[in-house]
Amino acid sequence: MAEAKLGELELLVLLAIMRLPDGEAYPVSVVNEIAEHTGRRVRRATVYVLLQRLEAKGLVSTRLGDPLPERGGRSRRLVRLERAGLEAVRDVRTGLLSMWDGLEARFGDA
């Protein structure tokens, strides 16, 4: 399994890919998904760099889709989560959950 740590933005990108329906994950939708859930405007340029890094780590794979008229006849770079990506996200989740454990009371009235 990939030993790489996940940065915060990398995690957000992976989660966005997981949330999006199959064949709908590409840089624009990833940016929108993150904005919708966290309110954060991530630059698309950043997403390109992150995707490159994630692909190099073997966590995601990309392929070109069909050309679309509303994109001036250009295709999308569709992203798919790889098994290693899923495992990386799962590891982070497990770690975070165990870190959260027992802290809920402190947020109750904050």
Add this chain to the structure above:
Amino acid sequence: MRESALPRAARALLRLIPPRHREHAGGDLEEAHRARLANGSGSVAWVATVLDAGLVAGALAWVTLMEGTGARLKLAHEARSAVIGLWRSRGLSVLSVSVLAIGIGATAANLSLLQTVVLSSLPYEDADRLVTIWTWSELDGARDGSSYLNVSDWAASTPSLESVGLYYRPEFTQRTVTGVARPYRIQVGAVDGSFFAAVGARPILGRALTAGDGRLRAPVVVLSHAFWTRSFGASPDVLGQTIELDGRRRRIVGVMGQEVELPRAGTQLWEPHSLWTGFPDDLGNRQDDEFGVLARMSAEATLDGVQAELDAVSLRLSELYAEHNEGRRAVARPLREEVTGADLPHALWLLLAASLGLLVAACANVGQLWLSRGLARTRELTVRAALGASRRRLTALLLIEAGILSLIAAGLGLWLADACLGLVRALSPSDIPRIREVDLSLVVVGVAVGTSTGVALIVSWLPAAHLSRIQPGQALRSGVHGALSGSRHLSRTVFVVAQLTLATFLVVSGALLFRSLQTAVSADPGVETDGLAVARLSLPAESYPDLDAVWAFFDQAVRRVESVPGVSSAAAVEDFLHKRNTANEIHTRNEEQPFRGLRVISDGVTPGAVRTLGLRLVSGSALEARDRWGAGEDRPLLINERLAEGLWPGEEPIGRELMLGRYDPAKPWNRVVGVVETDRRRGLDEDPIGQVFFVLPFHDMDFLIRASLPLEQVAGPVRDAISSVDPDLAVADLIPARHLLDRTIRLRRAQAYLVAISALGTVALAMIGVFGILAESVVARRSEIGVRMAVGARTTKVVGLVLRDGLALAVGGVALGVLGALLGGSFLRAYLFGIEPWDWVALTLAVATILALSGIASAVPAWRAARVDPVRALGGGH
């Protein structure tokens, strides 16, 4: 594939993206741009998308470059340092970016103009082979159209011409589209069967006009792309439908492509020329000059060859038909010259040269700013070097800093250029050919990016090279003593003074032009403009066969419009702005010699014209309906004071008789019945000329109304009142008379603003120059200043020291600039109106502006000098 919606600048940036990523990243960009357009304004979307494209291009180039290497983190670290460094000196960063952006923007805009209007070829097949042919008269050097018979002979004797197309001169061919709710005037092309073949244009629907159409005077039309789109929604079923022109039905047989804008821009449709020219009965002569010729040379022919053939046939024709062809000769010119005109390319090249000068000055200024920044940072950089940063790494740092700035400057400059071109497209209607096609091109984007990259390399190389000459140990001990060599300081001083000189000269010129503009705007136009509005009316000859019919129409129309509530009077004049030709020969009864050199314009009007214009009657009586020129001998005239003084100075003009133009004993004399005040309708900044009014409305008139209510309240009812007389008549919109008069000085206005803009840019650059040279000298003299303060010099003294340097520069520049303006006075005089070139208000204003701004530019370095801490300056601390 749908056409890309991306701005051109963004598409150009897309090309910088590595091919592997171009497709999908371009798609993303396009999608995001469409979303932005849907959410907000076009210009905001433009900026966001171009910036976005720049970022994406940078990111993906980065990704490609870094693939499979571990260098990523280090360079990211450098980039972060660079951004921090730029932020620390943000004032300088913003200044450099703005200066460069102005230079790049001006150059890009002018380059685009030049490229579209002058350099790019016309949008026709083998457009270089297209020529126009005119008749030149060697007697008076005038250019004319040609007669049908002459053109036929030319065509038959010029083997170098592949096809010769003919058109009826377009200034005569307008028609009204009737049978619609609101009839309107359009420009039509009246052409022969060879015209489209010569142009090399094929219809996109149906067929072009043929020789048969001409012979049969067939009632058919070919639509322009614009007309087809606007009036028929670009429907493919348009063929065989009919439209009504001047009340007659025409069958649509074809549609031309978008690019065909001949014989003149704005042509809406084409019809056989024989519908206009009384073909063939009226064309059997060689004196008419009503045809223009557009011909296509064969592939191997040259313009000189064609001209030689034309010369031969001209010579023969002048021998055969001496009466009408003597001294007349056919001259071929490239169509492009005809479309663009001769003066415009010259003006555009000049503008480009000016903006290139601005760009060079901008680059020099930025280089200087950065050099002084580099010097100021010598200590920081040497510390870094001493701590083990490699020289390469420091150079990379400087390069990245400069690269970031210059890319932002390029983006901003392109945006500026795009905004300017938008303005140009919007503000110059039909005067400049092809102006609507103007857009930023790939070449221009390339020049912008190339220039800023070049600037980046130079400005980062200068401090880096300087750095490599400094021994770390020595620099740390001594600061930057001696970093400024004497000769370089001198050359910099000369450069700054030269900039100040130019700035002063341009500010003086700008101030003079604005004072002239002011004088022209506030000139009394003579006519009372409040509440006066003008609409052009053209009565088609088909429905109004004679002047009696025209008279009946205007009689009715004036009556009905005057009964509209809020309209106090109405009338028609032949030409409100007096743009027509003038007569320069006047005969007066009982005098042998004609008057020459007194220009006179004549105006056929309806009786209420003088009252509606608001012109004061000086003596005699106004014109009435009974004064209408008819079959009888009596020809009453009103003349203006100007003409009265010119013809009969100090004498009574009433009752005198005169004749305009060539003397003809068969023509009746015109009797002066009254004198009115002189107006400035020809142009607010032109000397008024003589004028005569007589009652005789023609087919083409300017309809005047004087309203006591706001124009928008009466415009509708006035239009309805006119339409009620003739529902098929095209009524142009009412335009306030003040607008029309202001238009007469729009060239003057444009000149004033153009010079003012260049003056602003030059002043800004000059001030940056002053600032830069003083800032640098403060840095270099830090130790000296420290010593002065340590031995008791007051802050005011130190400030004074720096301000004095700044003032010395400014005084030198201003003196030279004023001298230049005085010497150039006679050159400027041609552009001035109502003031002298050595107008003291303008001179004082310019001098005060430059001195005050120089003071402000010196203030920041002076303040910095005052804050020098003697202990640190001498003790070597930073």
